[in-house]
Amino acid sequence: MVSTPGNRRPGHSRRAQYNTFYNYLLAVGGLGIGVVLLLVSLNDSGAFASTRAAANGVVAPVAVAGAEARHESTSWFATLAGYFTRGSRVAALEREVSEARVKLAEQAALKDENARLKALLALSESDDKPVAFARLIGSTSSSTRRFATLSAGSNQGVRVGMGVRSPLGLVGRVLEVGTSTSRVLLITDTESTIPVRRAVDGVQAYATGQGDGTLRIRLAATGINPLRKGDAIVTSGSGGLYRPNEAVAVVVSLIQDGAIARPLSDPGMTEYVAVERAFDEAAAGAAAMPEAPVAP
Structure with a gap:
């Protein structure tokens, strides 16, 4: 009884040889089409605008869904981070508000003092100068x-x-x-x-x-x-x-x-x-x- 080899080469099968040939042929043809399209696009940038637009329209729902997912994940992470940092941020804001109130009070006091000094200067403009x-x-x-x-x-x-x-x-x-x-x-x-x-x-x-x-x-x-x-x-x-x-x-x-x-x-x-x-x-x-x- 004659044993059949377990790993036969494509040359031993005509179908395998045809499949290999057609694969090479498709690869060379695709490469040639790609080169032609590249040359056309280099010479005319708007040649495939409609095609690109149609392709973008097809993939737009997927892109929108991806963008929404990124936004939601970012918001979720920001919310989570804000939960852990809320105390420090509130304390910082309260400190800033307190400092702003102090500065407002100082500005109001300076404004009032300037008004009083201007009124006193008006007294000095009279004929009888104050001592x-x-x-x-x-x-x-x-x-x-x-x-x-x-x-x-x-x-x-x-x-x-x-x-x-x-x-x-x-x-x-x-x-x-x-x-x-x-x-x-x-x-x-x-x-x-x-x-x-x-x-x-x-x-x-x-x-x-x-x-x-x-x-x-x-x-x-x-x-x-x-x-x-x-x-x-x-x-x-x-x-x-x-x-x-x-x-x-x-x-x-x-x-x-x-x-x-x-x-x-x-x-x-x-x-x-x-x-x-x-x-x-x-x-x-x-x-x-x-x-x-x-x-x-």
């Missing part, structure tokens, strides 16, 4: 006596009897002077009496401090009380200590012989003030003596 600009570095608020400390003294030209005012109105007058600080008697002190008048018609009166942050406006002439709520009270210039027409207070309530007024310039809320020469130097010398209330 000095200074800070109110302290004031009494709980005592019945109302004093304030000024960060300017004799070295800056401050003298006893000089008026002190802010951009809003009269604050008081200098009572005692040191080399670098001064003591100011506020207009709300019980020992302070200022000749004043109503701004609209010049009704004469006296403004006396009540020790509680308000002023009592007593009319110089008794009779019918002409004052009304909201009336502006200014200095009259009488007595020679304060210059005329300096804002003092606004009437808030009426009494039988006058009114109760609220000072326009609150020492507790005032930072910068201007020190002015007395309207009359003789009055400034008399101001160094204790001042008694003026009877209406």
Whole structure:
């Protein structure tokens, strides 16, 4: 019995030889077609545009599905990462917000300070230049006596009897002077009496401090009380200590012989003030003596 070889060569089978020949023929033909297409596309880039468009249309659904899958996977990983990093990111954001609030507060304070300084500069543009600009570095608020400390003294030209005012109105007058600080008697002190008048018609009166942050406006002439709520009270210039027409207070309530007024310039809320020469130097010398209330 003759045995058949287990691994016969193609040459022993005519069918195998034909299959091999046809495979080589298809390979050579495909290569030739590819070369022809390559040469055509190099000479004319738009020759197969429609074919490419049709091919892109066929594979577009698959590409869209792949893009959506990538997006979903990216979002999922981002969500997962955000879950683990949320605490640190929230803490960082809260810290940034706190720092931003501090900077906003600082900017608001600087804006307010610039406004006050500009208002003080407006005072210096008047004909009578202030002697000095200074800070109110302290004031009494709980005592019945109302004093304030000024960060300017004799070295800056401050003298006893000089008026002190802010951009809003009269604050008081200098009572005692040191080399670098001064003591100011506020207009709300019980020992302070200022000749004043109503701004609209010049009704004469006296403004006396009540020790509680308000002023009592007593009319110089008794009779019918002409004052009304909201009336502006200014200095009259009488007595020679304060210059005329300096804002003092606004009437808030009426009494039988006058009114109760609220000072326009609150020492507790005032930072910068201007020190002015007395309207009359003789009055400034008399101001160094204790001042008694003026009877209406």
